[in-house]
Amino acid sequence: MNPIQVGLLGIGTVGSGVFNVLKRNQAEIKRRAGRGIEITMVADLDTARAEAVVGRNAKVVKDAREIIANPDIDIVIELIGGYGIARQLVMEAIAQGKHVITANKALLAVHGTEIFAAAHAKGVMVAFEAAVAGGIPIIKSLREGLTANRIEWIAGIINGTTNFILSEMRDKGLDFDVVLKEAQRLGYAEADPTFDIEGVDAAHKATIMSAIAFGVPVQFDKAYVEGITKLSSQDIEYAEQLGYRIKLLGITKRTAQGIELRVHPTLVPCKRLIANVEGAMNAVVVQGDAVGTTLYYGKGAGSEPTASAVIADLVDVTRLHTVDAAHRVPHLAFQPDAMSEEAILPMSEVVTSYYLRLRVADQAGVLAKVASLLANAGVSIDAMLQREASALGGKGATQTDLILLTHTVREGTMNEVIAQMQGLATVLAPIVRIRKEELA
Amino acid sequence: MNPIQVGLLGIGTVGSGVFNVLKRNQAEIKRRAGRGIEITMVADLDTARAEAVVGRNAKVVKDAREIIANPDIDIVIELIGGYGIARQLVMEAIAQGKHVITANKALLAVHGTEIFAAAHAKGVMVAFEAAVAGGIPIIKSLREGLTANRIEWIAGIINGTTNFILSEMRDKGLDFDVVLKEAQRLGYAEADPTFDIEGVDAAHKATIMSAIAFGVPVQFDKAYVEGITKLSSQDIEYAEQLGYRIKLLGITKRTAQGIELRVHPTLVPCKRLIANVEGAMNAVVVQGDAVGTTLYYGKGAGSEPTASAVIADLVDVTRLHTVDAAHRVPHLAFQPDAMSEEAILPMSEVVTSYYLRLRVADQAGVLAKVASLLANAGVSIDAMLQREASALGGKGATQTDLILLTHTVREGTMNEVIAQMQGLATVLAPIVRIRKEELA
Structure with a gap:
């Protein structure tokens, strides 16, 4: 099936984001949508700026109405903003039977009733995920x-x-x-x-x-x-x-x-x-x-977060416009014939950082031994804490807790170092290991 | 249009929630879905428990296959759990051309590939929002x-x-x-x-x-x-x-x-x-x-949060199964012919609580006057803080900040009290008023 053709009105910060993300994630988006999605025309008063963004990948025009009049274009994205020309163009696009995607909250909050009524009558979609809270769906x-x-x-x-x-x-x-x-x-x-x-x-x-x-x-x-x-x-x-x-x-x-x-x-x-x-x-x-x-x-807000919402609408409209209802949204997000065979890694291949707690004898040289085993394996230490262990079986005074945060390392490597440290005579209890994620 | 008919397999905690929420919010859900949604059959081994929940609103059966065999049922909800009978029933429902909604994460995580392939081949939907993170979409x-x-x-x-x-x-x-x-x-x-x-x-x-x-x-x-x-x-x-x-x-x-x-x-x-x-x-x-x-x-987790996800799937399937693509999801969530005329309140009618800051003369009796104006208007005080104001124009030593948190009150009432307090000779600057919401 040919890609669905999209016209973009206005290629400033958000428009550039839409163009770039759509291009960068082209293959993955097609696997989800079940059909290619291509911006084939872009309208902007600043044609030089537009051409700098799209290169030869889309036709750049000054007059948005060239896009609206083009019968090959199924979807029009309005990123001009404001209530003026944006309103006229959205209404004209709907009248021409185009689906419309917009990030224009001002337009919808003020003229939404008129716009949605026109779209409903014409049987086209007006999608506006990007109008509220940017990339958040x-x-x-x-x-x-x-x-x-x-x-x-x-x-x-x-x-x-x-x-x-x-x-x-x-x-x-x-x-x-x-x-x-x-x-x-x-x-x-x-x-x-x-x-x-x-x-x-x-x-x-x-x-x-x-x-x-x-x-x-x-x-x-x-x-x-x-x-x-x-x-x-x-x-x-x-x-x-x-x-x-x-x-x-x-x-x-x-x-x-x-x-x-x-x-x-x-x-x-x-x-x-x-x-x-x-x-x-x-x-x-x-x-x-x-x-x-x-x-x-x-x-x-921002170029790509807002683009994320605009493109989600593009995929939504494409799925609805193209595919029969039961197959509209694939069960696992990607089309069944576009599943990946990428392997799930065994845990030993996972790279993460670690919290380690060693119950050790409270005597000189223990830390040095532990640190050298870690260093030999290429594990570097991010933070360390030493705490008096709670008294256990009367031996409390001679034991201490050594707590380490490591930088990232392969789990397989970490398993080996833990086994080596566990073998030290001065390590008195099973070593506690908890994984750490910065989620940043 | 007749309501879409749904069969429910298993009416424990989540199943009861689905039945109850669907009944309680019937009108609003229909306004969204564009069609009524009714659970007309329920299967549970414990028929007494099932009847206690559904009363005369649905037919209770012991054998889930009675539901699957019923040609009037378009959607089957599986809330039995586990890999055993649940798997068989889901596969049989798909084979009978029913759309399936399930909260069964174990089943999908282990047998998903088989289930989704069968659904795809048969052209039915298997929806499972409730399988991950309960009510979160x-x-x-x-x-x-x-x-x-x-x-x-x-x-x-x-x-x-x-x-x-x-x-x-x-x-x-x-x-x-x-x-x-x-x-x-x-x-x-x-x-x-x-x-x-x-x-x-x-x-x-x-x-x-x-x-x-x-x-x-x-x-x-x-x-x-x-x-x-x-x-x-x-x-x-x-x-x-x-x-x-x-x-x-x-x-x-x-x-x-x-x-x-x-x-x-x-x-x-x-x-x-x-x-x-x-x-x-x-x-x-x-x-x-x-x-x-x-x-x-x-x-x-929990009865109604999980039910929220199950019913979202019901609405999704109903919208897709019933309405043409362009009108599938109404622009404003509710069908255009089912919009409400409920009024937006003027701000004076809004009820909320307030933070008030009064710059007052640091002398006896000020608090008493302020408190009595509030009391007369029926505004009760939740918390109070008094702070020495930063010295202003050399008069710092004789001024103080009085900060009040109020309980909820009509904004119109609050406006009147603020005007009265502002009229006190001992209130030396415009009163600061910021609204407060507990969001609980």
Whole structure:
């Protein structure tokens, strides 16, 4: 089957990410989607920039309508942003029977009702995973993963810029203005940061989640929006003393009186997982009546994290557009004829780092022997701790615990060194070995 | 359209949850799925127990094959567990052209290849969101939400029993045997806890995630499995002193040599979000080349959390089985003709709690006035903090900060009280008001 042809409108930060990730992971994405996916046309006013990204792999045009008019294009990705031309182009693409993928939260939060109605009437899909919380599949989780539930509330850190600023204000005790400048210098805040710091961006996203959670139309004009510009580092410190952290949350909640939809700085108990989401990361907590509390965490912005969401939508649309229902999503994610024969490694071939505890005689030279066995095997030591062992059988005073953290090494090698150390007369008990992962 | 008819095999803890949640949220689930979903037949050896749950709402039979033979049943839910009869019934249901939903990780980790091949050949779906991490939509996230990515590794707390035991061992400094007994008493561990504490259950789940992440067949026999039975509280304490927490992780990782698939106690840096997942909760970290790190957190077991996943699969299958592709998943989760008109509340009607900071004159009677204004409006105080204000314009010595946390109150009421307090001569600066949410 020929690859499905995609047209990309706007190739800035996110667009470049989409193009590059799609190219880099081409083979693996095809194995999942059951069909190749190719961006064959790109529209951007800056054609030179566009050509620098796509090379000869796609046709670059200045006029987006050339893409919309092309009958070979099945899917249009809108990454222009804003309510103006983006809205017109999305509506025209739908009218032409194209499936549309967009990361444009402002457009959907304000004009979603019109857009979804047009798409429904025309029988095309409008997919927008990238519009909320970047790479985190929160739209899919809400729309498909939690369908059993009566959603009770959603609360999310859904703007990375403001979470970065709040984290810095707390860490360093600095004021808003100072940190904003630093964030701009580091690229975490835009030159005009108004939409972020005033909470508008978060409110766009909260509006979309509210609609999906409760089955109401998008109603951005009803959202209460308060940003972080007036927050002082003093209040952040007082809150901390009371056991709370201040986060800019997008909240939507079902109550007996109606639906709450609001964005504002919020005190959250420090012990909640979401209170510990720092820097530019995003996280969304969803409370459902059956599932209880679930949380989704990841990067909410940036070129490739956002591209991850756009391409997930591409695969979704391709699977639906191309394959019959029962075979839409392969059982094991990859198409049955595209499974890999890559081997599962035996444990001895696994490379990891280790925690080792040796109960040793409390006498000179023990550490030297242990260390030299490790060194001979090429195992280097990351950290060491020596502790008086709890008295055992009256011999406590003459024993001690030697605790080592190693750097990474093959498990097979580690097994050999442990056997050698175990053979030392000064090692008095079976050596405890627990593996360690940095997960970084 | 008539409701889609579902047969349930096995109505224990999870089965009851599925029946109850499906009934309780019937209307909302239908609004999402575009069609009613009804469990019309239930098979259980204990027919009395089954009848106690379903009443007259479903036909109870002893022989599961009566359900499989019924041409009106489109979907069969298998909640029997184990490799024996469950395997036979799943294969027979597939052969009869039924879609199958199962929570049976053991069955899929060991016999998945055979089952998925049969389903593929027959053109039916086998859905298994509930098999890994209970109510967390991790299968959907991996299989559909992260399809852009070359997955690098997955590490998960995917067994609640062992995470509960490890959390207790750490919190209370108790040994494994003691905590296991407590866990059994509280219902967090089964009478025969072998599969949990020896890591077998986690390895079943890791095996399934490994297949989905890397496009390899399920290969439980290749997994390295080590449980927590030999862990001492002493090592948990030493690890803590070194900045690490010990978690039973299911890990699968892509390396140049092959795929790692292993379950064992693991030291994780305390500052990682996953290290702070306590009690019986589950969490899975997924590292993708485009999206970076994402984390999914929630209840990994229990009647209704697991039911949440089973019913999400029911909705998925219903949407696919019933509706044309473009309209499969409604844009806003609910069908366009089933949107709600529930109103978004004005902010003045929102009920929440508050952090208030008042810069006041440092003199007798100020607190009394503030407190009485709050009391008159029915606002009760949760906590109070008084701090010397930083010297301002030379008047520092005569000013102080009064910080209050309130219990919940209508925002409109709070606005009125703030205006009243602001009118006091002893309140020297604009009152700071930040909302507070417990998110519990």
